[in-house]
Each structure stands twice: as C-alpha cells, then as structure tokens.
Amino acid sequence: MDTLDDLVESTRGPRAGILEGIRFHNGVANSRELRQYGDIPSGVYHFKTLVEQEIIEETGQEHGGRGGPATVYELTDLGEKVADELLGESGGMSTIAELEKQLDEQAERIEDLVDAYNDMADLVEEIDARTEDL
Structure with missing residues (x-):
C-alpha cells in the first residue's frame, strides 16, 4: 500500500483538481461538475485511478444536462487526508x-x-x- 506521501505525490494536476472540486461542491460532486470546475479531461482515467487508490468513492449517478448520467463522487477518509496535505485544511478555495x-x-x-x-x-x-x- 502507498504511504500518504506517495499518494499526495501521485495526486497532482488533474487529480488534485478533482479533490479540490469535490471540496468546493461541499464534499459531493458529479463528474460533469468536476470537469467544469477543474478543466479535467474527458474520460475516466483520473477518476478510476483515485477510486483504485481509495481516495474517492463513487456514491451514485445523476441525470441531467446532455449526455448520459454523471457519476457522483465523494472523498474517502483517506481522500480527506490527501486533500488536507495537498490543499491545506481550508481546502484550497x-x-x-x-x-x-x-x-x-x-x-x-x-x-x-x-x-x-x-x-x-x-x-x-x-x-x-x-x-x-x-
């Protein structure tokens, strides 16, 4: 298992934007909102990586707007720790x-x-x- 420092180091760029976006949206956000917030590339690569690292978890689906349903994500306890290290206790924004x-x-x-x-x-x-x- 990766250490907290390893997870923080691997959670830069778009992945850090996902964590910041979840915090911005009061702890729960769908993939569409997160892409708009952090200019996250389309596709699920960054989301899948964070889920596999147990930093975020899928909590459901939301329908709305164009396209198919958007997956809803929230931070895990480990994700909160990683976000605190990356963004500070205040959440960055x-x-x-x-x-x-x-x-x-x-x-x-x-x-x-x-x-x-x-x-x-x-x-x-x-x-x-x-x-x-x-």
Whole structure:
C-alpha cells in the first residue's frame, strides 16, 4: 500500500483538481461538475485511478444536462487526508456555501450603504430647500 506521501505525490494536476472540486461542491460532486470546475479531461482515467487508490468513492449517478448520467463522487477518509496535505485544511478555495455566505453579507452591506446614501440625499435636499431663499 502507498504511504500518504506517495499518494499526495501521485495526486497532482488533474487529480488534485478533482479533490479540490469535490471540496468546493461541499464534499459531493458529479463528474460533469468536476470537469467544469477543474478543466479535467474527458474520460475516466483520473477518476478510476483515485477510486483504485481509495481516495474517492463513487456514491451514485445523476441525470441531467446532455449526455448520459454523471457519476457522483465523494472523498474517502483517506481522500480527506490527501486533500488536507495537498490543499491545506481550508481546502484550497472557498466552498459554495462559504461563497454564498459572503455574497449574502455583501448584499446586506450594499443595502445598508444604499439606505445611508438615501438618508444623505434627503438631508442635502432639506439643506437646499432651507438655503434657497438666503
């Protein structure tokens, strides 16, 4: 059996992209999503290799879009360790959930700024009205 260091070393390039993509999609992603995320070549070679190394596992099929069903993958416990070594504990990039949270926070901040702007505009109009006759 390969050591963790061996698995990390063999999981570079497109295979690392698969692991990062699974993490990005909150731990479960289909092959179509992963190819779009990481620009993974068509075919199953990289996926099969990761399954054989017990880094990812097939958990089902999803239908949708063009073509046949897309295989759903998730990280195994060993895959989590390999991903941690490759990508760091944070997973390399933000997950969809983290990005959605940031987007919601930014939308709230924009609403607050719009309200503040409107309040200021009202004050300017009021000042203009008071000073018009001076």
